[in-house]
Amino acid sequence: MNYTVQQIAEITNSQVIGDSDIMIKNIAYDSRIIYSIKNTAFIAINTHKNSGEKFIESAIDRGINVIISEHHYPQFENTTWLIVKNAVDFLQKLAKYHFENSHLKSIGITGSNGKTILKEWLYQCLWNEFPTVKSPKSFNSQIGLPLSLLQINNTHQLGIFEVGISKPHEMEKLENIFHPQIGLLTHIGTAHAANFSSEEELIDEKIKLFKDSEIIIYNGDHSVVDEKIKKLYSDKKLISYGFKKENNVFIKSNISKDENIVVEYFGEEISFPAHQRDEATLTNALALITVLKELNIQNKKIIEKINLLKAVEMRLEAIEGNKGNIIINDSFNLDLDSLKTAMQFLNEYNKPKKSLVLTDIVGVNANSKELYEEVSELVNEQQFESVFLIGNEISKFSELFKTKTYTFIDTKELIESKHLTEIENQIILLKGARKFEIEKLKDILELRKHDTVLEVNLNAILHNINYHKSLLKPETKMMAMVKANAYGLGSYEISEFLQHHHIDYLGVAYVDEGVELRKKGITTPIIVMNPEQHSYQTIIEYNLEPEIYSFRVLELFYEAVQKSGYDKKYPIHVKLETGMHRLGFKDFELDQLSETLRDKNLKVQSLFSHLSSSDMPEEKEFTLKQFEFFSKTSSYLIEKLGYSPIRHILNSSGITSYSDHQYNMVRIGIGMLGESPDAEIQKQLQSVVSFKTVISQISLVENGESVGYSRRYKADHLTKIATVPVGYADGIPRLIGNQVGNLGVHKTLAPIVGNICMDMMMINIDNIPYVKEGDTVTVFNSKPSLKEFAGYCKTITYEVLTSISPRVKRIYIKD
Numbered sequence: 001m002n003y004t005v006q007q008i009a010e011i012t013n014s015q016v017i018g019d020s021d022i023m024i025k026n027i028a029y030d031s032r033i034i035y036s037i038k039n040t041a042f043i044a045i046n047t048h049k050n051s052g053e054k055f056i057e058s059a060i061d062r063g064i065n066v067i068i069s070e071h072h073y074p075q076f077e078n079t080t081w082l083i084v085k086n087a088v089d090f091l092q093k094l095a096k097y098h099f100e101n102s103h104l105k106s107i108g109i110t111g112s113n114g115k116t117i118l119k120e121w122l123y124q125c126l127w128n129e130f131p132t133v134k135s136p137k138s139f140n141s142q143i144g145l146p147l148s149l150l151q152i153n154n155t156h157q158l159g160i161f162e163v164g165i166s167k168p169h170e171m172e173k174l175e176n177i178f179h180p181q182i183g184l185l186t187h188i189g190t191a192h193a194a195n196f197s198s199e200e201e202l203i204d205e206k207i208k209l210f211k212d213s214e215i216i217i218y219n220g221d222h223s224v225v226d227e228k229i230k231k232l233y234s235d236k237k238l239i240s241y242g243f244k245k246e247n248n249v250f251i252k253s254n255i256s257k258d259e260n261i262v263v264e265y266f267g268e269e270i271s272f273p274a275h276q277r278d279e280a281t282l283t284n285a286l287a288l289i290t291v292l293k294e295l296n297i298q299n300k301k302i303i304e305k306i307n308l309l310k311a312v313e314m315r316l317e318a319i320e321g322n323k324g325n326i327i328i329n330d331s332f333n334l335d336l337d338s339l340k341t342a343m344q345f346l347n348e349y350n351k352p353k354k355s356l357v358l359t360d361i362v363g364v365n366a367n368s369k370e371l372y373e374e375v376s377e378l379v380n381e382q383q384f385e386s387v388f389l390i391g392n393e394i395s396k397f398s399e400l401f402k403t404k405t406y407t408f409i410d411t412k413e414l415i416e417s418k419h420l421t422e423i424e425n426q427i428i429l430l431k432g433a434r435k436f437e438i439e440k441l442k443d444i445l446e447l448r449k450h451d452t453v454l455e456v457n458l459n460a461i462l463h464n465i466n467y468h469k470s471l472l473k474p475e476t477k478m479m480a481m482v483k484a485n486a487y488g489l490g491s492y493e494i495s496e497f498l499q500h501h502h503i504d505y506l507g508v509a510y511v512d513e514g515v516e517l518r519k520k521g522i523t524t525p526i527i528v529m530n531p532e533q534h535s536y537q538t539i540i541e542y543n544l545e546p547e548i549y550s551f552r553v554l555e556l557f558y559e560a561v562q563k564s565g566y567d568k569k570y571p572i573h574v575k576l577e578t579g580m581h582r583l584g585f586k587d588f589e590l591d592q593l594s595e596t597l598r599d600k601n602l603k604v605q606s607l608f609s610h611l612s613s614s615d616m617p618e619e620k621e622f623t624l625k626q627f628e629f630f631s632k633t634s635s636y637l638i639e640k641l642g643y644s645p646i647r648h649i650l651n652s653s654g655i656t657s658y659s660d661h662q663y664n665m666v667r668i669g670i671g672m673l674g675e676s677p678d679a680e681i682q683k684q685l686q687s688v689v690s691f692k693t694v695i696s697q698i699s700l701v702e703n704g705e706s707v708g709y710s711r712r713y714k715a716d717h718l719t720k721i722a723t724v725p726v727g728y729a730d731g732i733p734r735l736i737g738n739q740v741g742n743l744g745v746h747k748t749l750a751p752i753v754g755n756i757c758m759d760m761m762m763i764n765i766d767n768i769p770y771v772k773e774g775d776t777v778t779v780f781n782s783k784p785s786l787k788e789f790a791g792y793c794k795t796i797t798y799e800v801l802t803s804i805s806p807r808v809k810r811i812y813i814k815d
């Protein structure tokens with residue numbers, strides 16, 4: 001977009017205070033990830049969770065001079081204000097105007113699953129056919145969609161936008177702002193159905209998006225969807241796709257046997273090789289083909305484009321590098337929009353120093369001088385230590401870059417220069433067009449070089465936290481338990497992410513864990529659950545808050561506070577014993593406790609207890625007793641203290657089963673990692689951890705030959721065996737060898753055969769077609785799931801996670 005403040009005020013009927021001639025091209029809604037302050041206005045959006053107005057000050061500190069807000073704060077001088085009645089309505093009004101005046105061809109994608117992946121696929125296939133704009137990440141909500149539409153500028157010819165709803169009547173509102181010419185309806189599942197009384201109601205609401213569409217492309221496998229669309233939109237061009245042969249577009253070949261996938265498109269055949277053959281992927285491929293055909297892309301090109309897709313993962317990965325570096329790898333594609341997204345991602349880390357590797361931008365039909373001017377402006381604003389430019393084109397413009405800049409013809413030349421090996425303690429962004437293969441740099445910069453990785457999906461953590469929050473009152477605080485290296489996933493990375501998302505408290509087990517977080521820049525309050533005797537001085541030094549569970553600890557800690565010369569009341573957390581019989585004050589100690597506390601310079605920040613059996617419905621009666629006891633003892637203590645500390649008792653399964661007892665705070669642990677003992681809740685959570693490796697070698701073992709140490713497996717026919725580089729030293733218990741456990745290959749379970757070795761194991765892949773060396777093997781994620789894997793090990797998910805060896809590389813994924 002490109003409007004003056006005055007124009008925006010007229011379009012949206014809002015009031016200007018200040019300079020109305022300022023040009024606005026971007027609207028930022030999150031003050032932490034402002035990547036550019038030039039022509040940017042900050043909008044303060046108030047939601048039920050957060051007041052955006054709290055962040056106006058930090059936006060102004062970052063250099064923003066136009067604020068869109070429901071209230072005017074005159075204390076900020078030299079700032080222009082757009083005062084609006086309601087920030088969300090404002091965005092929607094502006095976006096509607098902007099979209100309706102943009103005249104581009106538009107595709108609107110809705111459905112329960114697959115929206116984001118389809119949008120990204122379409123974008124990958126179409127961005128070098130037409131100048132294309134798309135929703136960033138999964139921006140599809142009442143706020144996300146308008147922000148996405150505002151990215152349209154007059155060079156774009158095609159727009160691909162996702163539209164998501166979670167409540168009745170939301171689609172009406174969104175359709176009012178955005179009416180796509182081509183409507184695309186993906187799979188309808190139960191994903192967001194919670195607020196709808198029936199599936200029918202959900203379908204009725206979703207298909208409202210197509211009111212003004214000319215063409216509707218939809219998954220016709222769902223008979224209710226098929227009927228409803230045919231009935232309501234009989235006057236439009238309708239194309240159905242799916243697995244059923246009644247669809248206009250379907251798969252003709254046998255997906256588990258035939259070498260190629262053959263798609264029938266209105267009687268015409270399109271055939272291509274496919275490695276991933278799960279139902280979701282193939283259904284998405286059908287939708288993709290249908291849209292590409294509709295846009296008149298030739299079959300030969302469609303097949304080429306599909307073949308290119310497989311190499312692409314549409315996400316940014318953050319990897320631990322050597323020499324304390326963090327590597328952000330984004331070699332998916334390179335255009336101005338994705339460069340902006342990567343800059344935002346970078347700003348989420350608070351490493352003070354950063355460097356950039358950037359290649360030519362290829363395949364974009366733009367004037368290169370203008371393009372690289374814009375690129376260099378964006379880059380200059382980020383204040384990189386060093387900038388490494390790769391490619392002839394971008395190198396011509398190297399003088400536009402203000403920081404220390406080096407130029408190279410290709411990636412190989414940069415590697416040979418050895419510049420990268422000198423970088424220490426920085427965040428390094430790798431951003432390149434695919435043909436430059438800058439992922440090779442990642443291999444050099446990476447800390448550990450194993451094919452075995454533990455991938456942690458941070459978006460899924462956020463989803464799971466929000467799911468648990470949705471069961472609580474908005475004002476209830478949340479503590480995230482990041483003890484034991486955040487259940488094995490990496491305490492700093494998880495805490496940094498949670499801090500960014502405003503978690504109220506972090507909980508660690510030992511003082512060193514808290515110290516590590518503080519040293520790396522975590523400022524959120526941290527409770528130490530198990531403060532050891534000799535650590536009290538360190539607790540105070542690093543501003544940590546101890547759990548106090550006995551008089552002995554209380555006295556010792558207080559001594560340390562006095563010695564330290566701390567002159568305010570030091571915050572402590574008092575643990576009450578209510579039935580777990582682990583740590584805590586007993587009820588008969590409460591009088592003495594309140595007396596002891598009265599004359600001390602300590603402040604009881606919280607009173608809490610812990611449930612022993614919140615995950616066991618059969619122990620409900622006992623759990624209710626714990627609540628009753630906690631309520632009684634904590635109230636008694638509050639009365640004696642004369643003030644009201646925060647109270648908390650629920651852990652993850654407590655939140656899902658006993659939300660009536662949430663008090664003022666809850667403590668989430670395994671739940672944020674996507675695990676619940678309750679099957680229904682489990683469906684609402686997303687899997688966070690993916691432990692995977694690759695096949696090192698495939699062997700054909702003859703009838704009678706044996707596999708592994710002690711010859712514990714003997715083939716009884718010619719058997720295909722794969723060796724994978726993960727063993728008991730990586731944290732896989734040896735007892736799941738010999739066909740107790742399975743690993744996943746192409747979403748099929750493959751039994752572990754023979755004894756598990758220290759660094760390797762063998763699996764039987766006899767029944768799995770098309771497996772080759774280098775293919776991915778899942779230790780756990782979806783098949784087998786973490787729970788199933790814990791079942792093989794005869795233990796709980798907690799123990800599986802915390803047993804994974806530190807030598808397994810952790811990778812953190814964000815969209």
Ligand SMILES: *Cc1c(COP(=O)(O)O)cnc(C)c1O
Nearest residue numbers: 481610651652667668669670671
């Ligand atoms: C670990 C822990 C939790 C979190 O438990 P989950 O079952 O993982 O939710 C909560 N409270 C305390 C005191 C803990 O030690």
